[in-house]
Amino acid sequence: MNKNFQAIHYFFKEYLEGINAGGTFSVEELIDLFETSENENIGKSIIEELKMVENEIKLYDWEIDEHILSLYNKYGKNKTKKIIEKLMAKFND
16 A cells, blocks of 8 residues: 555645745635545545544554654644544545
């Protein structure tokens, strides 16, 4: 199983850094935009990745996958967790 979390990284890079570089949108608005703008394959990928990452964010820092840890280092642990939890809430409906 590939655990590089490409769709999650894509959301962080393209939506949080790209579209929301000026801080205009809330995370919820970005998630809604992501859901409506991206193709079905990205949607399926992020659902699969969120299922894998759900357990990752509950681990100690030294046990976490390096790809999630890189998000922690770049965006902060609490912010990353909150965004992932909001993504899970939206896509696990």
